Amino acid sequence: METTTLALPTAPAFDTPLAPAALRLVDAYWRAANYLSVGQMYLYDNPLLREPLTLAHIKPLLLGHWGTTPGQNFIYTHLNRAIRKYDLDMIYVCGPGHGGPAVVAGTYLEGTYSEVYPHISEDENGLRKLFRQFSFPGGISSHAGPQTPGSIHEGGELGYSLSHAFGAVFDNPELIVACVVGDGEAETGPLATAWHGNKFLNPATDGAVLPILHLNGYKISNPTVLARITPEELDQLLRGYGWTPYYVEGHEPALMHQAMAAALDEAVENILAIQHNAQAQTESIRPRWPLIVLRSPKGWTGPKEVDGLPNEGSFRAHQVPLVVSAEAPPAHLAQLEAWLRSYRPEELFDEAGRLLPELAELAPLGNRRMGANPHANGGLLLQPLHLPDFADYAVAVPAPGTVEASDTGTVGKFLRDVVARNSAPRSFRIFGPDETLSNKLGSVFEATSRQWDAETAAHDEFLAPAGSVVEMLSEHQCEGWLEGYLLTGRHGLFNSYEAFIHIVDSMFNQHAKWLKTTLEIPWRRNIASLNYLLTSTVWRQDHNGFTHQDPGFMDHVVNKKASIVRVYLPPDANCLLSVMDHCLRSRHYVNVIVAAKHPAPQWLSMDAAIKHCTQGxxxxxxxxxxxxxxxxxxxxxxxxxxxxxxxxxxxxxxxxxxxxxxxxxxxxxxxxxxxxxxxxxxxxxxxxxxxxxxxxxxxxxxxxxxxxxxxxxxxxxxxxxxxxxxxxxxxxxxxxxxxxxxxxxxxxxxxxxxxxxxxxxxxxxxxxxxxxxxxxxxxxxxxxxxxxxxxxxxxxxxxxxxxx
The missing domain is CATH 3.40.50.920 (Rossmann fold)
Structure with missing residues (x-):
């Protein structure tokens, strides 16, 4: 493939292979991130080990997850290098569960964390506070949640990272999402389906997703499937999904740094070439986007053994690998101190506790820092939709019940024009599991197509490389894509059969929790509401029967905070138009709209509907x-x-x-x-x-x-x-x-x-x-x-x- 010509910085840390000086700096930066991660899990005081470690310096309750963290610190360090080298617009999605220590460490080292939280300063006292707050009352959780700068992904539940990543890059042609997929997470249904997102990505008008499959071998206490199949089978699987995998494998840091730098450079240049060719219209076949497979030990650089049992490279490294307390063996305290000192903090931080300048220079600058990228705080980028006057689509109702109309068929004409008015640049999409036509929203295809980058046949309808409708027969993907789209500052609608929206119950839970939490974080900006249009309802399933009859999503929704959820049941088309306009204009809610698609009596004129819906x-x-x-x-x-x-x-x-x-x-x-x-x-x-x-x-x-x-x-x-x-x-x-x-x-x-x-x-x-x-x-x-x-x-x- 043709590659773009780029003017690259000349700093030695950007060269491939890494020169000795660059290798030393990259490894030191990684050690600093690992040190901060271990400190978050263990240290209550003595953050730079200025004195011998004692039990008084240890938190009374040790919580957190170490196993995935050093690998993610390794990835974050190398992504920083790639961002500087290629001037990338990139955000980081942390898929592995409870990978918070790594993302917090990464954003602290780049300076974003202290900008967002000034009391967590870039000095010894700031480090003390950084460590104390982790998994501590009044502090932060052990995953990369809303409190973490640069995060658009709640890492407390597995399976949604890659879906969010694809949603984030739709209509964001400059953006690359580096999505770390844990090998445990890869066993979930949503994630296994999410690999197909590459068939829906338009390389000319969308950004790119760079998945990094992190194979560290274990879940909580079991091996992971993808880490225990043969390399040939794994390669066939990934290539069968349509990806081009690059492999980085081993445990020796110097060799792994060189391998990761080379693989990441080749992957980024491949992405840039794909996008350049698509924009120049020199390539018509669907690209095979790059993917990196990082195989590293679980709990890498941690204790090799604890109490005579293997730790690094085993499931025992998953959470807190070393218990240190008054009740634990005294040798554990000395082992922890040796582990912390193995990162040589005196070579990383100055007397005041600041990261050394030559290391700080490795981080990107300004909004190029992954923690400061505005796409990860989408409310900063959010623009209002250009909406037509919904009253122009009114059903004429001379008297109650004298005419019939399809409620969703009527609102489909309104949505058609919403699509048209927000297509250049596109900022509104409709997501659904192959039900847009079934749900009587077919009018939207007068203004747009379904986005589709796989093969097409002569008898296909409404398929094009770019479009405002995205359909896949996976409610998980539709939900995840829409969430990623909203979280990065755009607007959308999810239409679904009422009975099967339950498939995303848990995804809704997590998004509602995200919305609730971000309301309490001053630097987070409100995003567009998550809007559900539920139709094909319980009462009109004449041929589908019992399997398609369940109105219980409303029960599930109203469990969430009142500040977040709204539920609307408009009785006719004019009321639905009024409700839809209101929901599309709203911010930071989950709006559930339940409406009919079959022709039914119409009750209210538009004027009456507006008054009725305003009162509710x-x-x-x-x-x-x-x-x-x-x-x-x-x-x-x-x-x-x-x-x-x-x-x-x-x-x-x-x-x-x-x-x-x-x-x-x-x-x-x-x-x-x-x-x-x-x-x-x-x-x-x-x-x-x-x-x-x-x-x-x-x-x-x-x-x-x-x-x-x-x-x-x-x-x-x-x-x-x-x-x-x-x-x-x-x-x-x-x-x-x-x-x-x-x-x-x-x-x-x-x-x-x-x-x-x-x-x-x-x-x-x-x-x-x-x-x-x-x-x-x-x-x-x-x-x-x-x-x-x-x-x-x-x-x-x-x-x-x-x-x-």
């Missing part, structure tokens, strides 16, 4: 019959199908019991049900009581599991009169209406609930109840005979009462 909850006077008086019963609904069935129940009641005073309350913003003291969107008790009364029966038709509403309202004054209908884990392949019957959410059950709870109806109510029971029997007989719902169900329209 409200009385629908046109559907109610209480005329501003105290109602006999409140019928509440949340979700498209529950709204339909509630209004149908109201029409039955108003036809047969015209004197009954009914109030209809619709909920768009689910968390309005909570108290204002528990959620920022929650209603004060007085406002809640004004809607639901303090003592009248409330029949609540809910899209999801009924107990979620009970949970949100458990401490409301009228809770004892609240009866919730929702999904009760009853499903099969059946008609749409029969799904509601199976779960007793249908209009007939809702009407009977009112009759059971308004005692003054007496015999009049008894006769109507028998009529409703007969309707349920007739329904079953009809669908078993005809395979579809009764005409009165299929053709039902709202006719009761006045229009809006």
């Amino acid at each position: 909850i409200g009385i629908w006077p046109w559907a109610s019959s209480d005329a501003g008086q105290e109602p006999d019963a409140v019928l509440a609904c949340c979700g498209d199908v529950p709204t339909l069935e509630t209004l149908a129940a109201v029409s039955i009641l108003r036809e047969h019991l015209p004197e009954l005073k009914i109030r209809v309350v619709n909920v768009v913003d689910l968390l309005r049900l909570q108290r204002s003291t528990e959620h920022p969107h929650g209603l004060a008790d007085a406002d809640y009581d004004a809607l639901f009364t303090r003592d009248k029966p409330v029949i609540f038709a809910f899209h999801g599991y009924p107990w979620l509403v009970h949970r949100l309202t458990y401490n409301r004054p009228n809770n004892t009169h609240l009866h919730v209908r929702g999904y009760k884990e009853e499903g099969t392949i059946t008609t749409a209406f029969d799904m509601t019957v199976l779960n007793e959410l249908d209009r007939f059950h809702l009407a009977m609930d009112v009759l059971d709870r308004v005692p003054q109806l007496g015999n009049q109510g008894a006769h109507l109840k028998q009529y409703l029971k007969d309707k349920l029997v007739a329904h079953k007989q009809y669908i078993y005979r005809h395979g579809q719902d009764m005409p009165e169900i299929r053709d039902w329209q709202w006719t009761a009462g006045v229009t809006e």
